[in-house]
Amino acid sequence: MASNSFQRLSLVRSTKFDQLDRNDPYWSFQFPTTVKEDNNISHVAFNPHSPHELLVTSGFHMRIFSRQSAKIGKTFTRFREKCYSGNWRNDGNLICAGSEEGVVRVFDKGTLARAPLREFAAHHDCCQVTTFTADGKCIVSGADDGKVKLWDVSRGDKVSEMLVHNDYVRAGAAAPNDPNIFCSGGYDNTVNMLDMRANEITMSFNHGSFVESVAVFPSLSLIVSAGGPIVKVWDTHRKKLLTTISNHTKNVSSICFNDSHTKLLTAGLDKRVNIFELNDYSRSATVEFDAPVLSMALSNGDRTLAAGTAGGYLFVRHRNEHIVKNVPEVEKHLYKELEQGGSYHKKPNAEAPFTYKVEKKDVGQDPVKLDNETTHKRKAHExxxxxxxxxxxxxxxxxxxxxxxxxxxxxxxxxxxxxxxxxxxxxxxxxxxxxxxxxxxxxxxxxxxxxxxxxxxxxxxxxxxxxxxxxxxxxxxxxxxxxxxxxxxxxxxxxxxxxxxxxxxxxxxxxxxxxxxxxxxxxxxxxxxxxxxxxxxxxxxxxx
Incomplete structure (x- = not known):
């Protein structure tokens, strides 16, 4: 066999969970708080601004809980039928939510009034997807009729409407940095990236099963979709499947990124939340719960993990800072980068076919190159x-x-x-x-x-x-x-x-x-x- 055609051994992991690596100490959540609701908790979301209150959508009402003590601060009950997908605006002042009768409502967090500021007769069918755009001026809604609509919050008018799925729309995510891009997932097994300004589908992917949740990378280079026990990562530049993650034994219900967008969190009906590295998609930690997880959210700084489960149980867990302090000095810089949300770099000698590098730089700024700059090639460890x-x-x-x-x-x-x-x-x-x-x-x-x-x-x-x-x-x-x-x-x-x-x-x-x-x-x-x-x-x- 020629040396240039030699293939390294590919290692296959065991199916037993006890053979996996130990959990990363950074993701050790303790001090749990449990709250019992009357219905299944379909959606949870943290306020992006301090003090980062927790918004819980369950049954016929939404509630705002304190992040630290999980005490109820405010309750919204102006729903004739079940409500879904309660989300915050980027400034943390407004809340939007869909409902089973198809009406989208907008609430104000700061005032004492619990009546909605706006009501949009958005759909004739159940609306389970609502979210604000990146600029906070519009709301995107998706319903069981397969349509995705864009609404102007200040004027109360419909901006655009698109028929993007042949079945229920049950997942959606707005681009964090572009108010015109929205990603939707439906029960027709497809994931679509929509340009709301041009009113067209820019690209579409076939997940292979009912899509329950989607997430969009800030640079729009990655789309993550969850359906069945499988999580798939799509490369939008190459327009193809990048990798498949199958560490859950039951359906995956919710996915999200951490604060610095270096980790991917997946929650499933197998009562687990798995945390994966985005550079090589290896599992770094697992958090177990007592009931099937229907929704999940992570607060700013990765300090608090909230999970809504079947049976109406809300679990709020806080990261233990003392464990991170006991990490060896050699590894402390890794946790410091995660705390500050800095740059994201590939691990040395990590065998990954394609990775992304995101740094906090000014848009349009070109890197400085020196004359006669030389680079040294490092021999890969074998x-x-x-x-x-x-x-x-x-x-x-x-x-x-x-x-x-x-x-x-x-x-x-x-x-x-x-x-x-x-x-x-x-x-x-x-x-x-x-x-x-x-x-x-x-x-x-x-x-x-x-x-x-x-x-x-x-x-x-x-x-x-x-x-x-x-x-x-x-x-x-x-x-x-x-x-x-x-x-x-x-x-x-x-x-x-x-x-x-x-x-x-x-x-x-x-x-x-x-x-x-x-x-x-x-x-x-x-x-x-x-x-x-x-x-x-x-x-x-x-x-x-």
Whole structure:
């Protein structure tokens, strides 16, 4: 193999959450406060100006809560039906909200009056998307009729109207720096970027499932869409998909950026809020809640995280400043940049195909270039296992992978080594003539990670090779025979679980088909305690 055609090993993460990296201390939220509402909390938003009050949209009212103590400050109840999407204007003085009857209302935060300042008979169907434009002069609304409309706040007139979706409009985000750009997402699986001034769709992307939430990068270079358990990042310059994030097990309901736009936060019905780096889209932290998360917001400076959940629970958590103070001095500058919202730079040696660099500079200012300026190329760091593969040292690379540090602390590296050896058709030759300790290490590794869905195909191949090469040797060794029996028990247990899952799927399909034929017939409830426990254990096994 030529050196210029050598491909580095691609590491595949485990599906188990406990194998992920530890949470970044910066995202350690403590001091939780829980507030109970009467209905599901469909939307939460922090005031962009101090003291950064929290606006909560739930059922037939909106409420303003204190960020620090979560005490109720003001309640808006002038809604005939359910209200949706309560958002602040950039100056923090006005609030807009849609409603189920299609009326868009504008409220004043400062006065004692709770009656709306403006009412727009915007749509004939349910309006679940409302937001102010970047200049604060207009409101954009989207409804179940597939239309997006622009309204002038001061005059109360409709500025423009566009039919952009063939189904419900359930997601929308205005460009932070351009009052004419709006991004919408609908249940027709599309994400559209709209030019409200030209009244046209500038670009459209197919998400592949119902779009529940969208977010727009300040430079308009990225659009992030969420639908189903998948989050997709779109490159608007190249007009194509940049990456796909699939760290949720259930539908993703809300997404947003942090204050410095260096992190992406995603909330889902799996009761988790995941935080990802924007330079390589790796997960840096996870915040867990007690109920499915329907809405999420992060305050200025990333100091407070608010989550609205199903069942009407509002969770307000504050970041622990003491944990950040205990960070080593070498890493403190990273947290300082996040606090101040400074520049966003790529991590050194990070393997990312395309990244963005955003700095706070004056628009139109060109960087200063010096004459006779020289640049030095840095040689990219290459891991040891890649060097050994480049030198065709297959025996050494497998021995290195079976070491304790790789096998227990970085199992994805050993899995990648197995895959590369299998791809080069040298797996059998490399695994032959191994010592008893190395064979025992392979058997322990198989017993630990054989049930992982991402690694199962290659580990099954490795298990077949081990049985083929060392079955006779295991019969003469008591330790190897014990490990073989344990692996056999693990495989039989996995087969029984698969069989039970298939039986459960068959029963569910028969019940659903039967209920479709008899819509008025109710299924009998499980009464016995043993059956309840068995069903819950089966559901837990299926989710795993």
């Amino acid at each position: 891991n040891r296992y890649n060097k050994l593969f480049r030198q065709f040292e297959y025996k050494k690379v497998l021995s290195m992978g079976l070491g304790y540090n790789i096998r227990r602390k970085r199992p994805e590296v050993l899995v990648a080594i197995f895959e590369e050896l299998h791809r080069r058709n040298v797996l059998t030759k490399t695994m032959a003539s191994r010592s008893e300790a190395e064979v025992a290490a392979i058997l322990r590794f198989l017993g630990r990670y054989l049930t992982d869905l991402n690694w199962q195909p290659i580990l099954i191949v490795v298990m077949e090779k081990v049985i083929e090469l060392y079955s006779q040797k295991a019969a003469r060794s008591e330790s190897l025979l014990k490990l073989m029996k344990a692996l056999n028990y693990k495989v039989n247990q996995e087969l029984r679980l698969i069989k039970e899952c298939n039986n459960c799927i068959g029963m569910i399909e028969s019940l659903t088909s039967r209920s479709a034929e008899l819509p008025n017939t109710r299924l009998p409830q499980v009464r016995r305690k043993s059956e309840v426990l068995e069903a819950s254990n089966l559901e837990t096994s299926m989710e795993a």
